[in-house]
Amino acid sequence: MSKQVPEKVDMEKIVSLCRRRGFIFPSSEIYGGLSSCWDYGPLGVELKQNVKQAWWRAVVQERDDMVGLDAGILMHPQVWKASGHLEGFTDPLVECKSCHLRWRVDDLKDNKCPSCGGEVTEPRLFNLMFKTFMGPIEEQASVVYLRPETAQGIFVNFQNVLNTTRKRLPFGIAQMGKAFRNEITTGNFIFRSREFEQMEIEFFVTPETDQEWFNYWTTERLNWYVNLGIKRENLRLRQHTKGELAHYARECYDIDYLFPMGWAELEGIANRGDFDLVQHSSFSGKSLDYFDEETKEHIIPHIIEPSAGVDRSVLAFLCDAYDEEIAEGETRALLHLHPSLAPIKVAVLPLSRRERLVQAANQIYADLRQCWMVQYDDAQSIGRRYRRQDEIGTPFCVTVDFQSLEDEQVTIRERDTMNQIRIPISELKTTLQAKLEGEDLFVLPPGGSIWKGGESG
Ligand code: ATP
Numbered sequence: 001m002s003k004q005v006p007e008k009v010d011m012e013k014i015v016s017l018c019r020r021r022g023f024i025f026p027s028s029e030i031y032g033g034l035s036s037c038w039d040y041g042p043l044g045v046e047l048k049q050n051v052k053q054a055w056w057r058a059v060v061q062e063r064d065d066m067v068g069l070d071a072g073i074l075m076h077p078q079v080w081k082a083s084g085h086l087e088g089f090t091d092p093l094v095e096c097k098s099c100h101l102r103w104r105v106d107d108l109k110d111n112k113c114p115s116c117g118g119e120v121t122e123p124r125l126f127n128l129m130f131k132t133f134m135g136p137i138e139e140q141a142s143v144v145y146l147r148p149e150t151a152q153g154i155f156v157n158f159q160n161v162l163n164t165t166r167k168r169l170p171f172g173i174a175q176m177g178k179a180f181r182n183e184i185t186t187g188n189f190i191f192r193s194r195e196f197e198q199m200e201i202e203f204f205v206t207p208e209t210d211q212e213w214f215n216y217w218t219t220e221r222l223n224w225y226v227n228l229g230i231k232r233e234n235l236r237l238r239q240h241t242k243g244e245l246a247h248y249a250r251e252c253y254d255i256d257y258l259f260p261m262g263w264a265e266l267e268g269i270a271n272r273g274d275f276d277l278v279q280h281s282s283f284s285g286k287s288l289d290y291f292d293e294e295t296k297e298h299i300i301p302h303i304i305e306p307s308a309g310v311d312r313s314v315l316a317f318l319c320d321a322y323d324e325e326i327a328e329g330e331t332r333a334l335l336h337l338h339p340s341l342a343p344i345k346v347a348v349l350p351l352s353r354r355e356r357l358v359q360a361a362n363q364i365y366a367d368l369r370q371c372w373m374v375q376y377d378d379a380q381s382i383g384r385r386y387r388r389q390d391e392i393g394t395p396f397c398v399t400v401d402f403q404s405l406e407d408e409q410v411t412i413r414e415r416d417t418m419n420q421i422r423i424p425i426s427e428l429k430t431t432l433q434a435k436l437e438g439e440d441l442f443v444l445p446p447g448g449s450i451w452k453g454g455e456s457g
Contacts, residue, residue: 010260011259011261013322014189014260014318014319014322017318017333017391018044018189021043021391021392022041022043023040023041023043023044023318023343024038024039024041024044024189025038025039025040026039027039035194036183036186036187036193037194037195038189038190038193038311043343043344044314044343047318047341047342048197050340050341050342051313051314051317052197053340054224054228054340054341055176055199055224055308055313056068056174056176059174059201060174065167066171066173067161067165067171067172068173068174068175069161069174069175070177071156071157071175071177072153073146073178073180074134074147075144075145075147075152075153077144077145078284079156079280080152082279082280082284083155083276083280084279086127086129088247090127090128091105091125091126091128091184092104092123092125092126093123093125094108094120094123094124095120095124096113096116096118096120097121098118099115099116099118101113101116104184104185105123126182126184128148128181129146129180129182130145130148130180130181130182130194131144131145146180147178147179148180149179149307150175150198150200151200151202151305154173154200154202155202155276155280156280157173158173158204158277159286159287159288161173162290168293169204169206169292170203170206170209171203172201172202173201173204175199176197176198176199176200176310177198178195178197179195179198180195181194181196188259188261188264190311190312190314190315191259191311191312191315193311196309196310197309197311198307198308198309198310199307200308201305201306203306204301204302205302205304206292206299206302207274207299207300207302210250210304211271214251214269214271214304217269217306218237218253218269220306221255221267221269221306222235222237222255225255225257225266225316228338228340229317229321229341230317230320233258234257234320235256235257235266236258238253238256239251239252240252240253248270248273248275249272250271251270251271252268252271253268253269254267254269255267255268257316257319257320259315259316260319265312266308266309266316267308267312267313268307271302271303271305272302272305273302273303274300276303277303281300288300317337317338318335321336321337321393323336328455330387333391334391334415335391335392336415336416337393339395339435339436339437342392342393343392343393344373344374344375344392345374345396345432346368346394346395346396346398347374347376347377347394348361348364348365348376348397349361349377349382349385349386349398350378350399350400350401351382351399351400351401352402357400357401357405358378360404361400364425368398368429368432371433372436375389375394377389382399382455383455390415395414395415395435395436396413396414396415396432396435396436398411398413398428398432399411399413404425408424408425409422409424409425410428412428412432412435412441413455414435417441418455419441419442420450420451421442421449422448422449423449424445424446424448427447430445431445431448
């Protein structure tokens with residue numbers, strides 16, 4: 001077995017794998033696609049759900065100081081006035097006088113059109129929010145916006161959550177969901193699209209502890225990616241310069257990932273101070289303060305916001321997991337996805353299509369499906385079937401052979417090492433559970449043995 005892939009996978013390989021194996025398709029493909037919109041296929045939807053579940057588990061389920069929320073995509077238009085999005089959520093744009101493509105000013109090369117080299121117009125401001133109308137009449141008074149971030153749903157529900165959960169500072173609210181931005185320069189696959197999903201935390205703290213919590217969340221969020229398998233050397237923290245800081249932020253760090261096109265933002269962590277609660281309080285006329293029982297004072301909490309993109313995380317996990325090596329004279333492409341993220345946890349592979357074998361394999365398949373996403377595959381040679389599972393990141397294959405009918409044992413084959421063990425069917429579920437949670441393959445259940453058989457067949 002030898003390594004074949006370059007250090008950094010190129011995006012084409014990832015796009016092609018996603019298309020070919022049903023992770024991600026271009027939106028409305030039969031009509032020629034819709035620019036910068038993507039559909040998640042059968043494997044993609046599993047991977048994406050697993051990413052979201054891992055996040056929810058880490059930031060809500062396992063913590064005592066966080067609760068969840070799921071606010072609507074459409075919100076009162078005043079929200080966007082208060083937040084500054086109606087005024088400030090704009091990119092300066094230029095238009096090419098020859099090919100009429102529009103560009104962000106920071107994407108220009110020598111003030112020329114990056115596509116045809118043509119002359120460009122003066123910059124104009126362009127609002128990134130999608131507009132629509134509420135109700136039957138399309139008039140200015142009924143304009144609403146598709147939210148460009150999930151965060152505002154949290155701020156406007158601050159008092160509701162406080163009153164119904166009896167949480168005390170410091171505590172946080174987490175939310176994931178769709179956001180929409182009429183981005184000008186898109187591209188790089190799902191890195192920047194017009195419809196995407198965010199996973200956002202707003203963590204409310206007393207003003208004097210904001211720095212401490214800012215540092216805490218920066219480390220915590222970086223570790224989340226590392227614990228789910230992203231190589232540390234492919235992640236970096238980048239502090240925003242004063243000129244770069246958003247209007248609401250006192251301090252901001254990006255967690256950047258080394259994507260195929262270079263370092264780019266995966267998640268932003270911002271110290272938003274009291275900006276949001278003060279703004280919404282003044283625009284709504286409702287008090288959004290907090291009564292501190294200890295000091296007997298009303299205060300406006302400060303907010304630390306770790307804001308991540310689901311789609312960018314999916315892309316980073318895919319890029320980081322992709323690998324190629326030479327195994328038994330052939331190229332083996334594989335995804336070293338963390339077991340908790342892998343779309344399919346186990347594949348059941350009968351060695352042949354003979355009826356008795358198929359019956360036994362089907363029974364195992366039905367049984368394992370109660371616990372995990374499992375695939376059944378009986379087409380082509382066993383070697384080919386292993387490769388198919390490797391390529392989609394399935395951590396374990398269970399092979400059912402003729403001997404299984406005699407000794408009631410099956411083989412478990414591990415994706416990364418291609419090592420195999422043979423164990424009693426009665427021990428299969430508990431063994432797989434332990435292996436998926438990270439136990440070494442060679443820790444054997446009673447009656448198990450190390451399998452010396454080959455890979456291909
Ligand atoms: P960028 O500078 O790349 O446009 P941003 O700083 O505007 O991103 P934020 O407003 O901080 O992004 O949004 C938080 C997170 O939401 C980002 O870190 C990213 O993961 C995700 N995100 C933002 N815009 C998009 C998009 N158009 N497509 C996919 N994900 C996005």
